[in-house]
Amino acid sequence: MNKLEIIDQLKTVVKPYIKNQEAFDNLSETTDFINDLKINSANLVDVILDIEEVFDIVIDNASMEKMLDVKSTLAIIETKLAEK
Amino acid sequence: MKETDLILSKLPYQKPFLFVDELLQIDEDGVTGTFTFDEKLEFYTGHFKDNPITPGVILIETMAQIGLVCLGIYLTFDENFSKIAFSSSEVEFLKPVYPNEKVTVISEKVYFRFGKLKCKVRMLNSQNEEVCNGTLSGIIIK
Numbered sequence: 001m002n003k004l005e006i007i008d009q010l011k012t013v014v015k016p017y018i019k020n021q022e023a024f025d026n027l028s029e030t031t032d033f034i035n036d037l038k039i040n041s042a043n044l045v046d047v048i049l050d051i052e053e054v055f056d057i058v059i060d061n062a063s064m065e066k067m068l069d070v071k072s073t074l075a076i077i078e079t080k081l082a083e084k
Numbered sequence: 085m086k087e088t089d090l091i092l093s094k095l096p097y098q099k100p101f102l103f104v105d106e107l108l109q110i111d112e113d114g115v116t117g118t119f120t121f122d123e124k125l126e127f128y129t130g131h132f133k134d135n136p137i138t139p140g141v142i143l144i145e146t147m148a149q150i151g152l153v154c155l156g157i158y159l160t161f162d163e164n165f166s167k168i169a170f171s172s173s174e175v176e177f178l179k180p181v182y183p184n185e186k187v188t189v190i191s192e193k194v195y196f197r198f199g200k201l202k203c204k205v206r207m208l209n210s211q212n213e214e215v216c217n218g219t220l221s222g223i224i225i226k
Contacts, residue, residue: 042171042223045200064198 006055006077010070013050017043029071044068055081091157095149096168100126103146110158114192114203117150123183138181143207143216144173151191151205152222159196160224167225171200175218179209186210199224 001009011027018024019038023031033039039047048064051057051073057080059067067073085093088107095104107117121138128136148170156168181187187207194202206217 040171042169042200042221045198045223046202049195049197061198 001081003074003078006074007070009054010051010073010077013054014039014047017047027070029074030069032069033073034068051077057081057084091154094157095153097149101145103142103149104154107150107154108188110154112159112193114190115151115155115158116188116190117154118186118188119146119150120186121181121183125183128183136183138183138185140175140177140216143177143181143187144175144218144220146187147175147189147191147205147207147216147218148173148220148222150189151203152201152220155191155193155203156196156201156222156224159201169223169225170220171223172221173218175216175220177216179213179215181207181209181215187215194219199226 014033014037015024017039020036023036023038031037033044033047034041048059048067052059055077057077059076059080063076067076088110091107091110092104095102103119104117105119107115109116123136127139127142131137131139152170153168187209189205189207191203191205194204200221200223202219202221205220207215209215
């Protein structure tokens with residue numbers, strides 16, 4: 001799976017939780033889940049669990065704490081996919 | 085001290101905002117507990133005028149105290165954390181609950197990950213009829 005495909009899947013995962021449509025439409029690697037997409041921080045847990053399911057990977061606590069924006073989330077997904 | 089009594093003793097509530105009387109069963113996957121709505125509870129004077137019915141928000145609070153907080157205390161028994169917070173609820177109400185009714189709350193864990201506990205919770209009246217159900221979540225703030 002290349003980076004664009006991962007971003008595409010990631011967009012599908014976060015879509016139900018976003019509160020800022022404009023930021024979502026303009027999503028880039030620098031997009032922050034809480035500050036830009038206005039995702040409720042408690043719902044970030046659901047985003048992470050959905051990522052686990054969609055990509056069939058397991059996210060540990062340390063990784064989860066870093067997954068606050070698209071860039072770091074992509075990096076973790078790519079790492080976990082490579083470990084499979 | 086019984087395990088369930090120990091959990092009740094750790095609840096961060098007191099009257100008039102304690103909505104747990106007894107825990108019937110608790111394990112990793114869920115909890116069942118009861119509460120009887122004393123007719124003397126203050127909100128009955130206002131909800132509604134001359135027509136006391138337990139407010140929906142109080143039913144949600146009761147489901148949260150038994151279904152989320154008691155289970156959360158059980159799941160984190162040896163951990164130290166300073167605060168808990170109710171983070172979301174989606175609840176349907178099916179039947180009214182009148183003063184002096186005893187309700188049973190049955191909560192099934194959906195997941196407990198990254199400090200967030202999400203449960204599917206049902207409340208039954210003494211005739212075993214479902215009075216409300218929904219999905220509730222709470223988080224631990226470290």
